[in-house]
Amino acid sequence: MDFVTRFAPSPTGYLHLGHAFSALTAWQSARRAGGRFILRIEDIDTTRCRPEFEDAIYEDLAWLGLDWEKPVRRQSEHFADYDAVLQSLIDRGLVYRCFKTRKEIAADIARAPHLAPDGPEGVVYCGPDEMMGPDEEAERLARGEHFAWRLSIHRCRDLLGDRFDRLTFTEHGDGTVDHGQVYVRPDRLGDVVVGRKDVGTSYHLAVTHDDAVQGITRIIRGKDLFEATHLHRLLQELMDWPVPDYVHHRLLTDSKGKRFAKRDHAVTLRELREAGETPDSLKRRMNLDSYVS
Numbered sequence: 175m176d177f178v179t180r181f182a183p184s185p186t187g188y189l190h191l192g193h194a195f196s197a198l199t200a201w202q203s204a205r206r207a208g209g210r211f212i213l214r215i216e217d218i219d220t221t222r223c224r225p226e227f228e229d230a231i232y233e234d235l236a237w238l239g240l241d242w243e244k245p246v247r248r249q250s251e252h253f254a255d256y257d258a259v260l261q262s263l264i265d266r267g268l269v270y271r272c273f274k275t276r277k278e279i280a281a282d283i284a285r286a287p288h289l290a291p292d293g294p295e296g297v298v299y300c301g302p303d304e305m306m307g308p309d310e311e312a313e314r315l316a317r318g319e320h321f322a323w324r325l326s327i328h329r330c331r332d333l334l335g336d337r338f339d340r341l342t343f344t345e346h347g348d349g350t351v352d353h354g355q356v357y358v359r360p361d362r363l364g365d366v367v368v369g370r371k372d373v374g375t376s377y378h379l380a381v382t383h384d385d386a387v388q389g390i391t392r393i394i395r396g397k398d399l400f401e402a403t404h405l406h407r408l409l410q411e412l413m414d415w416p417v418p419d420y421v422h423h424r425l426l427t428d429s430k431g432k433r434f435a436k437r438d439h440a441v442t443l444r445e446l447r448e449a450g451e452t453p454d455s456l457k458r459r460m461n462l463d464s465y466v467s
C-alpha cells in the first residue's frame with residue numbers, strides 16, 4: 175500500500191518543539207516507508223491565522239531539514255469544498271442548528287448534569303432535550319441570530335444502525351493510547367460543532383475532508399487528538415471516505431513536565447535557533463530515533 179502522511183499546522187503562532195517532533199516523526203516515517211510527506215496549512219480560523227506565521231512554518235521546517243510536496247494545500251482556499259460536505263450532512267438531516275452560546279450550554283449542563291456525562295475532554299453536550307420547532311427556527315433566522323451546526327449523534331446512530339457500533343480504526347501509537355483495532359465511540363464527544371458560526375466549517379470537518387481528498391493513508395499526530403479521531407472516523411463513514419491508519423504519538427513536555435502549547439507561549443523553534451540550537455541537537459533532545467516507526 176502507498177504510504178502518504180502529512181503535517182498539518184495552523185498558522186496561529188510560531189512552531190515549538192512539540193510541532194517539530196510531530197513534523198519530524200511524520201517526515202521520517204514517510205522516508206523510511208518510501209512514501210510521501212505532505213504539508214498542509216490549516217488556516218480556517220481567519221481571525222487567528224497570520225501570514226507571518228505561515229511564512230515562519232515554511233522557514234522553520236526547512237531549517238529542520240524537511241522537504242514537502244508543492245503546492246501546499248491551504249484550507250482557506252477551499253471553503254466551498256467544506257460547504258459542500260456540510261450541505262450533504264444538512265440534506266440528510268444529520269446536523270442541526272444550535273443557537274445557544276457557550277454560556278447557555280454550560281447553564282443547561284449545570285441544570286441537568288445527569289444528561290451531560292463526563293467525556294474524555296470534559297463535560298459533553300448531548301443536544302437539546304427537544305429539537306427546536308421550524309417556526310422558532312425561522313423566527314430566529316429572520317432576526318439574524320447566529321448559530322452553529324452540530325452533528326446529531328443520535329441521528330447518525332439511526333442512519334448507520336448496527337454499523338454505528340462496529341466502526342473501528344487502527345492505531346499504531348506507542349501504547350500511551352489504545353492500540354490496535356480501536357472501537358469508535360463518537361457518543362463520548364456528544365453533539366460536536368461541525369460548522370462554526372464564523373467560518374461555516376470546523377477543524378473536524380476540514381481535516382477529515384482534506385485527509386480524504388489528499389489520499390492520506392497514515393495520520394501521525396499528537397495524542398491530544400486521539401479522542402477527536404472517534405468523531406473523524408464517524409465523519410469518514412458518513413461521507414464514504416477512505417479510512418487511514420493512525421499514530422497518536424506522545425506529547426513532548428518541558429522541564430516541569432508540562433506539554434508544549436502555543437497558548438502558554440512555549441519556547442519557539444526560532445528562539446531555540448537564535449539561542450544556538452541546531453536541528454541535530456534538537457533531534458537528540460527529542461529522542462526521535464527511538465520513536466519513528
Ligand code: GLU
Nearest residue numbers: 182183184216381395399
Ligand atoms: N491543525 C491541527 C493543529 O495544528 C492539527 C491537525 C491534525 O494533525 O489533525 O493542532
